[in-house]
Amino acid sequence: MAIFLGFPVAFTLMALGVAFGYYAYLNPGRMWRAYERAVEDGADGWTLAEHWIGGFFNNRIFDLFVNQTYSVISNDVLTAIPLFLFMGYIVERANIIERLFGTLFIATRHVPGSMAVAALITCTLFATATGIVGAVVTLMGLLAFPAMLKARYDVRYASGVICAGGTLGILIPPSILLIVYGATAGVSxxxxxxxxxxxxxxxxxxxxxxxVTMA
Incomplete structure (x- = not known):
């Protein structure tokens, strides 16, 4: 439900993980032991509230959350991710992709399906600058898809070209997915x-x- 309300997927999954982890490590007898003692001693309302809030956060999931966050922050390999994203942003803002697509379209004008070929080659080259699927599909969808429809390409054919070319971002280095997997699995x-x-x-x-065959 949270995803459909517009919350980012990453934060939604993180919240779900914390919620299920909290339930898994829930131990009322241990967590609210100090609160029960304060109730038996007849403490005032502020003290009871303080012990109850302290007991609420006395769950092992929060310790794991902090440790995992620190391990991710201290990982030197993951620092490459924002740099790759910044590089992709620079490439997009400089209109390099638009000029590249136009140049490739002119260079392949004698090839069957020249605009689709130019879109695929552009996706392949742009994947090396971003490393993610969403950026390639979004940008090429705004740049090449209207041009292909204007050139009377089939809608399914044009959308398939854009989506297929966008998936190359997770394979062709530098791929952010490979960086995350390598850092998580401990692989070079x-x-x-x-x-x-x-x-x-x-x-x-x-x-x-x-x-080219299906053009």
Missing amino acids: VVRMYAAALLPGLLLAGLYLIYV
Whole structure:
């Protein structure tokens, strides 16, 4: 429900994790032991409220939450993520992608489905600057999709090209997903990049062959 109300997915999942973790580690006898003693001693209302709030936060999930947050913040590998996002922002604000798409469209004008080919190549190159799917799909959807519809491409064909090209952002380095996975699993990010580069380029090539064949 929270997602449909407009809350970001990450914060919604975090809240759900804390809520279920709180229920899993719920132990009223241990958490509100000080509160029960204060009630037996006849403490005043402020003291009872203080002990009750302290008991509410005396749950192991909050300790785990703090420790996990600190481990993520202290991970040097994850500092690359905001830098890649900043690089993608610079590329988008400089209108490099728009000019690249126009140049590739002119260069491939004699190829069947030239606009779709230009869109796929642009997605492949833009994926190396962002590393995420959403940015590529959103930008190319605003840039290439209207142009493809104006050129009388089929709606399903055009949307498939944009969505397929956008998925290359999670394979072709630098991929933010690979950075997060490598940092979480304790695997070398450089080796994961080396392993994902060839499949990403191969998938892009297969997309191009399919687009040219179906044009």
